[in-house]
């Protein structure tokens with residue numbers, strides 16, 4: 645078989661996927677109609693014409709306003725369900741999905757609508773698709789640490805439905821250390837933890853150092869700039885720390901795909917994984933990211949299989965459930 649067919653068929657876990665980043669233009673129109681919302685754009689082409697991002701800021705400026713159509717639990721269910729069907733077609737058998745409750749509660753949508761809708765889709769995915777789906781609650785790092793803490797408190801009644809806690813949105817001037825107390829509390833509550841660490845500027849290595857040495861996360865989202873510091877790479881390898889990289893996303897919000905960094909980590913034996921980030925916005929779902937990286941970096945089927953094994957090893961499945969896939 646050709647490498648694309650192989651990449652699609654390869655059983656894999658997806659570990660870096662923002663549910664709000666799976667909102668395709670067609671579903672946005674359908675939800676707007678259902679909720680009586682008038683959109684400025686009238687066609688799919690008018691929407692996709694706004695997807696000319698050059699950096700994270702220009703992406704987030706399109707991303708957050710698009711979420712206004714998400715209001716009821718049914719809306720959140722329908723969004724997650726559409727993603728889970730696409731994920732299955734991409735060979736995904738397990739997924740740990742980010743969601744951003746503050747992007748919804750801050751515009752008046754109840755936390756319960758968000759979490760019950762997403763949870764219903766996750767349960768349905770196991771029953772109807774054989775895909776296990778877990779939720780990771782992310783804090784918006786451009787909101788205050790106090791807002792993150794109150795969001796964590798709001799989540800505690802839903803503890804059984806939430807596997808991990810993450811940190812996303814605008815990283816500039818919002819270092820990991822800003823959230824040290826809230827992540828300490830999350831760990832005390834028994835959540836797994838991860839953080840986005842992707843800023844492209846001098847000093848980005850300081851954010852990676854903070855997540856490894858001060859926060860003590862279970863995984864790092866992006867984090868490819870760690871290649872700048874061989875001692876940190878060695879520490880990450882020693883700990884078996886997972887890195888969730890996103891090639892197509894990088895080619896939008898960074899200068900390039902960062903294939904050199906990803907492959908260097910792969911060859912060094914670091915637990916690097918391939919993911920789609922915001923597939924509705926960045927031109928491809930997870931198997932498309934495997935293919936794009938393979939084409940850019942000259943990877944073969946064996947490399948892609950290693951990346952898929954890494955995705956299970958870096959997952960938060962129990963050892964018994966993980967063993968079924970490796």
Ligand code: ES4
Pocket residue numbers: 662665700812813814840893897921922
């Ligand atoms: C995101 Cl690409 C990216 N970076 C930071 N936060 C995000 N949330 C959704 N996509």
Ligand code: ZN
Pocket residue numbers: 660662812840865921
């Ligand atoms: Zn992300």
